[in-house]
Amino acid sequence: MKGLILGVWRWVDERTQISRVVRATLTEYMVPANLNFWYTMGSLLIACFVIQIVTGILLLIYYVPETSKAFESVKFITSAVPFGWLIRRLHAMTANLFVLVLFLHMLSTLYMGSYKKPREIQWMTGVILFGLVLTEALSGYLLPWSQLSYWATTVATNAIGSIPKIGDMLVVWVRGTPKVSQFTLGRFFAMHVSLIPFTILMFIAIHLLFMRLTGISAPPGTDKSKVAKVPFFPHMVSEDLTSLFIFLAALTLLVFFFPQFAFPPDALEPANPLQTPAHIKPEWYFLANYQALKLVPNEFLGILLQLVVGVILFFLPFLDRSPERRPLKRPVFTTLVTLGLLAYIALAVWGHYS
Numbered sequence: 001m002k003g004l005i006l007g008v009w010r011w012v013d014e015r016t017q018i019s020r021v022v023r024a025t026l027t028e029y030m031v032p033a034n035l036n037f038w039y040t041m042g043s044l045l046i047a048c049f050v051i052q053i054v055t056g057i058l059l060l061i062y063y064v065p066e067t068s069k070a071f072e073s074v075k076f077i078t079s080a081v082p083f084g085w086l087i088r089r090l091h092a093m094t095a096n097l098f099v100l101v102l103f104l105h106m107l108s109t110l111y112m113g114s115y116k117k118p119r120e121i122q123w124m125t126g127v128i129l130f131g132l133v134l135t136e137a138l139s140g141y142l143l144p145w146s147q148l149s150y151w152a153t154t155v156a157t158n159a160i161g162s163i164p165k166i167g168d169m170l171v172v173w174v175r176g177t178p179k180v181s182q183f184t185l186g187r188f189f190a191m192h193v194s195l196i197p198f199t200i201l202m203f204i205a206i207h208l209l210f211m212r213l214t215g216i217s218a219p220p221g222t223d224k225s226k227v228a229k230v231p232f233f234p235h236m237v238s239e240d241l242t243s244l245f246i247f248l249a250a251l252t253l254l255v256f257f258f259p260q261f262a263f264p265p266d267a268l269e270p271a272n273p274l275q276t277p278a279h280i281k282p283e284w285y286f287l288a289n290y291q292a293l294k295l296v297p298n299e300f301l302g303i304l305l306q307l308v309v310g311v312i313l314f315f316l317p318f319l320d321r322s323p324e325r326r327p328l329k330r331p332v333f334t335t336l337v338t339l340g341l342l343a344y345i346a347l348a349v350w351g352h353y354s
């Protein structure tokens with residue numbers, strides 16, 4: 001048997017050169033020896049994406065994207081399908097952790113200045129990925145057709161209506177009808193299960209391709225002539241696995257002991273378009289944006305300001321061109337990022353309690 005397997009392997013390898021590709025990507029791919037914990041966030045994000053695709057496909061087997069059946073189908077998954085509850089909790093909880101790790105990855109590359117030349121494309125594809133993952137989360141929120149789904153989507157899509165002149169038309173375009181309806185569910189379902197995941201996959205591929213082309217940056221302040229290089233496998237892979245096991249432990253803990261975090265009470269009631277719940281709040285990662293919109297007197301101005309922040313972030317590598325990467329050697333930038341982060345957290349907490 002062993003001889004047969006080896007024979008087949010040699011036959012395939014001779015024709016495809018797979019072993020050469022594997023060597024080039026693992027044992028012959030050299031990375032700086034002093035990479036820290038923050039460099040493992042990227043592989044955690046890949047793990048999150050894989051978990052979402054696998055659990056998402058399993059949920060698709062029983063989910064029905066129809067307003068009169070969606071909530072029932074989700075209830076069936078959690079109460080009757082073997083381990084359906086586990087798959088659903090994993091999907092909802094990983095969505096939250098995906099966004100959290102995305103924030104950590106983005107912040108670490110900001111503080112370490114790894115968006116600078118020659119990694120501008122990695123940064124810009126990263127900002128696009130950030131937007132895509134948030135849109136994926138938003139579109140998934142509607143699918144269970146619960147009170148929370150219905151009203152959170154109504155509030156989020158209402159915001160588009162504040163754009164002068166074309167706002168109302170855009171809302172109907174996004175929803176398919178003036179109010180959130182079957183047409184909205186159809187659009188969001190198509191986006192959530194095909195358009196956005198495929199686009200995310202494409203951008204991850206570009207992001208990683210450029211990572212390989214430029215090489216991973218050494219931590220700021222590293223003297224390149226002195227730092228040793230080590231093979232990606234086993235050195236970096238073992239670091240990545242350490243973070244992955246910590247991540248999986250946290251995910252398990254949340255899934256088994258704190259499921260209510262992903263499913264607040266309004267998520268357990270079917271959608272009722274005639275009854276607005278008393279406290280409708282978006283997910284924690286949209287709370288700061290939601291609170292900022294409430295503070296600015298004109299909603300459109302609020303949206304415009306947030307768009308400007310997004311555009312500045314996208315073009316950051318061209319606005320901050322100095323090659324210095326050490327956080328303490330660029331105090332203005334580091335202070336600005338820290339203040340921005342604190343303001344973001346303060347707005348989110350305020351949004352939660354207001």
Ligand code: HEM
Pocket residue numbers: 038039040041042043045046049102105106109114115119122123125126127129130133200204207208211215216217218
């Ligand atoms: C689905 C989302 C994403 C995935 C799967 C992903 C994956 C990765 C991986 C595997 C790496 C290499 C290892 C590492 O430094 O962690 C990396 C590096 C990088 N990523 Fe991402 N990333 C994502 C989103 C983002 C976002 C949102 C940003 C920032 C806006 C970003 C900016 C960068 C930069 C600048 C690097 C280069 C780091 C360096 O070489 O030091 N990425 N990413």
